[in-house]
Amino acid sequence: MVAKDYPFYLSAKRANFALEAQTVASPAKETEEPSNKRVKPLSRVTSLASLIPPVRATPLKRFSQTLQRSISFRSESRPDLFSPRPWSRNVPPANTKRRDSKLWSETFDICVNHMLTSKEIKRQEAIFELSQGEEDLIEDLKLAKKAYHDPMLKLSIMTEQELNQIFGTLDSLIPLHEDLLRRLQEVRKPDGSTDHVGHILVDWLPCLNSYDSYCSNQVAAKALLDHKKQDHRVQDFLQRCLESPFSRKLDLWNFLDIPRSRLVKYPLLLREILRHTPNDHPDQQHLEEAINIIQGIVAEINIKTGESECQYYKERLIYLEEGQRDSLIDNSRAVCCHGELKNNRGVKLHVFLFEEVLVITRAVTHNEQLCYQLYRQPIPVRELVLEDLQDGEVRLGGSIRGAFSNNERIKNFFRVSFKNGSQSQTHSLQANDSFNKQQWLNCIRQAKEKAACAGKAAGLEAHFLVSPSGCRVPRGEAALEQMEQSDCESDCSMDTSELSADCERMEQTNSCEREKQIETNV
DSSP states (O other): GGGGHHHHHHTTTTTHHHHHHHTOOGGGGGTTOOOOOOOOOOOOHGGGGGOOOOOOOOOOOOOOOOSSSSSOOOOOOOOOSOOOOHHHSSSSSOOOOOOOOOOHHHOOOOOHHHHSSSHHHHHHHHHHHHHHOOOOOHHHHHHIIIIIIIHHHHHHHHOOHHHHHHHHHHHHHHHHHHHHHHHHHTTBOOSBSSSSOHHHHHHHHHHHGGGHHHHTHHHHHHHHHHHHTTSSHHHHHHHHTTGGGGEEEEEEEEHHHHHHHHHHHHHOOOOOOTTTOOSSSSHHHHHHHEEEEEHHHHHHHHHHHHHHHHHHHHHHHSSSSGOOOOHHHOOOOHHHHHHHEETTTTEOOOOOOOOEEEEEEEEEEEETTTEEEEEEEOOGGGGGEEEOOOOOOOOOOOHHHHHHHHHGGGGGEEEEEEEEETEEEEEEEEESSSHHHHHHHHHHHHHHHHHHHHHHHHHHHHEEEEEETTOEEEEEHHHHHHHHHHHHHHHHHHHHHHHHHHHHHHHHHHHHHHHHHHHOOO
16 A cells, blocks of 8 residues: 555655655555544454474484594484473573683784794694693593583483483593693793694593594494483483583583594694794794694504494394394495485385495384384395485385475485395485485495495405415416426436436446456456
């Protein structure tokens, strides 16, 4: 409705022209006719919105990784078992305690622009970041013990054994990092600058081998924590902590995963310090040595963590029959990836890709533990056929269901198949999104390439033998060499015997001639 439609209304209230124009031009009153009736205030209508409970959006599946080994899908397959508590809806949002990032140039009140070069300032910033990170890590580890471990133990929310399983060797990591922080602070000058840190790192980094047991325990700790969240006391306690300012909107597992994140960050921090260190600086050689040390430690812990994770899931596989057992599963030492997928009938499956075998299972609860029951026979990766399906190519569980299904449900499919004699399998699997699908395709392709290379290497080993001379030669050449060597040995022994016989005959002949000569002379 525009102003020109009501000249009598505008002439009566020209003083309030702007207010009336806004009121008349509002979309809510475009169809209203002039009336003297009293209109009910709009606040009563909008108050109905408060009666409608807020809709909780389904969280996306989140995937975490181990150290830096391979992409590992740990989809939280179960939905949230507990809806938000009534007390949590009415609590006003608390002021989150945020951790401000600090810079070296802002922390120490010195005129760095006139004293140091730009490269040296960046080097001091990198060293200060290393030191500040240690301080933040120690604070978080102490917070996890003080705000989570101790209260749950005191309130008997969890048993001491369960808490020891979840927190692992967290207590032993605190004095370890306090030692490094103390050393870094001791070599810091009064003006805040630090000359040498390489020798400190070379001496301290081998202590990080103690991370081995902590990182290897994380898979079992995460599984137990997820299981205990089904207890309403545990869930309520963790929710209250999450809404408290000290948590910085981080849950318990975020705090427990901080040491692993710090461990894989050390190589990056040391490279940053080395990048801003002059070539003629005494720290140059020590920093290069420290980087090699931490890379070796991370790689070793990574391998052991992968083996621990693989063993954890192998122990939770449930076989319906003995024929489903496969030596490829027993010999596996790492899980390339695993996570929840759906088949074309909408059945949720948990798929494991081991090094040489693909195992399709269904998540079940056995003795109050989450286990995985084999859905079909394991599929050897070497004989697996992978197909990337286009969107809309798969029909969902029958024509009627497929005709009325949402288009979103027929996207992100791929197919794995296997045929060996009379045995054959075909599975059309759906990922959560296109990114998840691409990760699965990449992991399966990489596993197939490794299996093919391993098969070729085994075939070459089968065609080669170690010769008597110590060299690797083909089986045929090795056989010929052995035959030649045996012939040579036999020939040499025969010639020796013949020579010895000839010598004896010659000696006898000579002796006879000498005797005849003597008789003749006499």
